[in-house]
Amino acid sequence: MQRGSKFKVFSLAVIFTALSLFGFGTQKIPAKLQEKIDNAVQSTFGVQEFTLEQLAVHADLNKKTPVEMGGENLFNILLGGNSLGYLYLGEAPSMKNVFDYVVLFNPDLSIKKSKILIYREDYGRQVGSQRWLKQFIGKKAGESLIYGEDIDAISGATISAKSMTLAVNNVLQSMQVLQENNFF
Amino acid sequence: MKKSIIFTALALAVTLAMQAQEKKELDRNAIKDMCGCFEITFKYTETFAPEIDYEKKLDYTAKALELAIPIVDEENKISLQHLLVVHDTVVIKHWRQDWLYENQNVFYYDKDNNWTFHKLPADAVKGQWTQKVYQVDDSPRYSGSATWVHFDGKHFWENDTDSPLPRREYSKRSDYNVMKRGNRQEITSYGWVHEQDNDKIIRKEGEPDVLLAQEKGMNIYTKVADEKCKIAQDWWNQHKDFWAKARASWDQVYDRSTDLTLLKQVDNTPLFMHFYNLEEVNAGQDKISQLIQTFIVDKKASKNAEGK
Numbered sequence: 203m204q205r206g207s208k209f210k211v212f213s214l215a216v217i218f219t220a221l222s223l224f225g226f227g228t229q230k231i232p233a234k235l236q237e238k239i240d241n242a243v244q245s246t247f248g249v250q251e252f253t254l255e256q257l258a259v260h261a262d263l264n265k266k267t268p269v270e271m272g273g274e275n276l277f278n279i280l281l282g283g284n285s286l287g288y289l290y291l292g293e294a295p296s297m298k299n300v301f302d303y304v305v306l307f308n309p310d311l312s313i314k315k316s317k318i319l320i321y322r323e324d325y326g327r328q329v330g331s332q333r334w335l336k337q338f339i340g341k342k343a344g345e346s347l348i349y350g351e352d353i354d355a356i357s358g359a360t361i362s363a364k365s366m367t368l369a370v371n372n373v374l375q376s377m378q379v380l381q382e383n384n385f386f
Numbered sequence: 387m388k389k390s391i392i393f394t395a396l397a398l399a400v401t402l403a404m405q406a407q408e409k410k411e412l413d414r415n416a417i418k419d420m421c422g423c424f425e426i427t428f429k430y431t432e433t434f435a436p437e438i439d440y441e442k443k444l445d446y447t448a449k450a451l452e453l454a455i456p457i458v459d460e461e462n463k464i465s466l467q468h469l470l471v472v473h474d475t476v477v478i479k480h481w482r483q484d485w486l487y488e489n490q491n492v493f494y495y496d497k498d499n500n501w502t503f504h505k506l507p508a509d510a511v512k513g514q515w516t517q518k519v520y521q522v523d524d525s526p527r528y529s530g531s532a533t534w535v536h537f538d539g540k541h542f543w544e545n546d547t548d549s550p551l552p553r554r555e556y557s558k559r560s561d562y563n564v565m566k567r568g569n570r571q572e573i574t575s576y577g578w579v580h581e582q583d584n585d586k587i588i589r590k591e592g593e594p595d596v597l598l599a600q601e602k603g604m605n606i607y608t609k610v611a612d613e614k615c616k617i618a619q620d621w622w623n624q625h626k627d628f629w630a631k632a633r634a635s636w637d638q639v640y641d642r643s644t645d646l647t648l649l650k651q652v653d654n655t656p657l658f659m660h661f662y663n664l665e666e667v668n669a670g671q672d673k674i675s676q677l678i679q680t681f682i683v684d685k686k687a688s689k690n691a692e693g694k
Contacts, residue, residue, distance in 0.1 A: 238439050245441070301438075321438040330438035 231274055231291070235302055238319040239291065243279055246306050246315045247287065253280040254289065263383055267376035269369070276380075285309055288386075290377075294369040296323050296362045303366065305373050311343035311381060316370060326359035329366055338370050344378035347371040406513070410487065413515060413534040416541045417464050417485045418456060419573045423615035424607040426450045430554070430582075435599040442599065446554055452480060452607075453615035455622055462487035467629070469618040477621035479629065481527070482520040489516035492529040493646055495548040497563050497589045500647040501526050517545065517569075523658040524629070524636050525648060525681075528567060542572035548587075562586040562598045580605040631671040632661070635678055647683045657681050 231239070243252055255278040259271035269275070269292055279286040288307040293300045299322040306315045316338045318330040328334065337353050347353055349367040356363040380386065427449055432442040451471040458465035468480040488511050493501035516531040530545035549565050550556070568583035582603030588596040612619075639646065650656060660677050 238437075242439065317439050319439045327438055332441055 235320060239289070239304060242304055242306065242315070242317050242319065243289065246317075247279065247281075249281055249286065251281070252286065254278070255280055257288075257385075259380070259385070263380070263385065266383075267379045268372035269376045271376060271380070279306075287314060288377075290373050292369055292373065294365045296321065296326060296329075296365065299323050301329075301362065301366075303369060305338070305370060307343075307377070311377050311386070313338050313341045313370070313374075315339060316366075318366065321362075323362075326356075326362040328356050328359040329362040334363070335366075341370070341374060343374055343381055345374050347374070409513070409536070412536045412541070413487075414464065416534055416536070416543075416573050417466070417515070418459070419541075420466060420483075420571070420578050420607070421454045421456050422577075423451070423453050423610050423612050423618075424577055425610050426452055426608075427606045428603075429605075430601055430603045432599050432601045436597055440599055443559075448554075451610075451614060453618035453622075455619070457626070458484070467622070469615075469622060471615055471618050474617070477618045479522050479625070481522065482524060484516075484518040484520070486516045486518065488512060488514060489531065491643075492516060492518070492531065493526055493640070495526075495528050495550060495564065496645075498647075499550065499650055500645055502645050503643050505643065506531060515543065517543070517571075519549075520636075521658065523661040524632050525657055525678075526640075526646065530569065540572065542570060544568075544570045562588050564589045564595070577607040577609040579607065625665060628665050628668050631669075632674050635671055635675040638675065639678055639682065649681045649683055652680050 239254070243254070244250060256274060257276040257278055259267070259276060261272060264270070264272040269290075275291050277289040277291070279289055287309055288311070290305045290307070291302070292305070293302055295301075301318055301322060302320040303316065303318045305313055306317075308314045316335050318335070321327055321330055334354065334356055338347075341347065347367055347370060349355065349364045353363075353367045428447060430446040432445075435442065451474075453469045453471065454466045455469070456464060457467045464485045466483050466485075468482065470478040470480045472478060488508070490506045490508060490511055492504050492506060494504055496502050511531050514531045514533050516529060518529045519527040521527050528547050528549035530547035532543055532545040534541070534543045546566060546568050549567050551559065551563070551565055564587040566585040566587055568585075570579075570581040570583075572579050572581065580603070582601070582605075584601045584603060586598045586601065588598055648657070652660070657677075664674055664677060
């Protein structure tokens with residue numbers, strides 16, 4: 203009986219902790235990821251100082267986009283009040299885990315660069331190489347990308363490369379949805 | 387019986403001493419094989435990086451003609467001065483490598499232009515040679531102690547040690563601040579090869595080192611006729627007195643058992659540029675020492691520096 207009570211108290215404590223950590227806590231970009239985002243912006247746009255302004259996408263509009271836009275995903279990159287472009291931060295599946303990526307856009311919503319920031323597996327790391335990722339440069343909002351046709355396949359990283367291609371494709375479709383709804 | 391044991395022990399001791407002396411001569415010959423006129427190709431390429439978002443930098447390649455002169459050739463010390471010949475007409479004093487036998491005193495690079503003094507145990511350096519590498523102005527660069535190896539027709543020396551950024555990246559990169567050099571110098575039939583396996587490291591006070599990227603380096607020295615470097619030999623004959631004074635001034639600085647920290651610039655000018663002015667007028671040792679002193683700063687000791 204006593205043992206049962208202790209278990210109940212312990213279970214409640216675990217549930218409460220889990221809820222306070224994940225359920226009620228606000229989503230926050232981890233420091234390491236934020237540092238990598240900042241480095242990506244600096245190296246891509248050639249700036250040291252800039253501001254990332256989160257763009258809040260209304261829930262109704264978010265339902266229409268293939269990728270998640272409701273959290274800390276879409277940012278305006280500002281320098282002295284002027285927009286340098288946009289940044290989309292997303293997560294996509296690899297073989298057994300997920301990886302974090304960014305797509306950096308010019309003001310005309312064409313891709314300036316894409317980068318994989320954190321990869322959590324030993325296999326398929328080739329997907330992070332700019333020799334492959336540079337294929338996305340110049341693709342515009344609304345453009346469709348098919349792995350193996352528009353984007354070259356990578357031997358040994360098929361799952362992650364397919365996943366990244368689909369992710370970027372969905373980001374491009376989503377940007378078009380926002381554009382058509384006069385979001386920018 | 388007792389006499390024969392003593393005789394055997396003596397014979398063994400003499401044999402071992404002779405072998406050690408022969409080995410030392412092989413070492414000395416290998417070091418001096420790096421002297422002469424050489425055509426050099428420099429090749430560097432970044433290989434692995436732990437972080438997926440790291441973008442490898444472009445390869446670096448260059449060519450040069452260089453003369454290496456033995457400016458000191460003593461039993462336990464050999465000093466080689468390298469001189470660059472540019473476009474067959476201009477000579478630039480390049481790096482210097484000193485080789486010291488069973489040396490115990492070294493300065494290991496820490497970071498931020500700081501070198502920490504280390505006293506190596508005598509038994510740890512037995513039979514070893516310390517290579518001390520200096521900048522164009524004879525300020526320190528890196529040091530390491532290891533054994534010359536002569537096996538299977540190969541003659542090489544290997545060592546890992548920390549160093550400042552190489553000249554080719556010194557003013558171009560700020561994303562790392564220490565290069566852990568894997569140096570391998572091998573004497574070949576055509577000259578010698580300086581092979582490198584380097585780690586580009588981010589070092590912050592009180593934090594573990596972070597590896598940014600690794601690189602492979604191949605500097606291939608092919609021996610050519612001495613006449614090709616005649617201009618460098620002539621230049622050295624004219625300037626060697628000045629640089630002897632410079633080395634004497636630096637020797638006073640290195641005669642310490644504490645850290646050595648140097649400013650990167652004084653009056654917005656790096657040390658080697660100040661040295662050009664002194665070299666032009668063949669300045670005296672007092673002037674050279676005065677200049678060096680303006681670059682030396684006092685700093686707390688650090689424990690990050692590493693060399694093997």
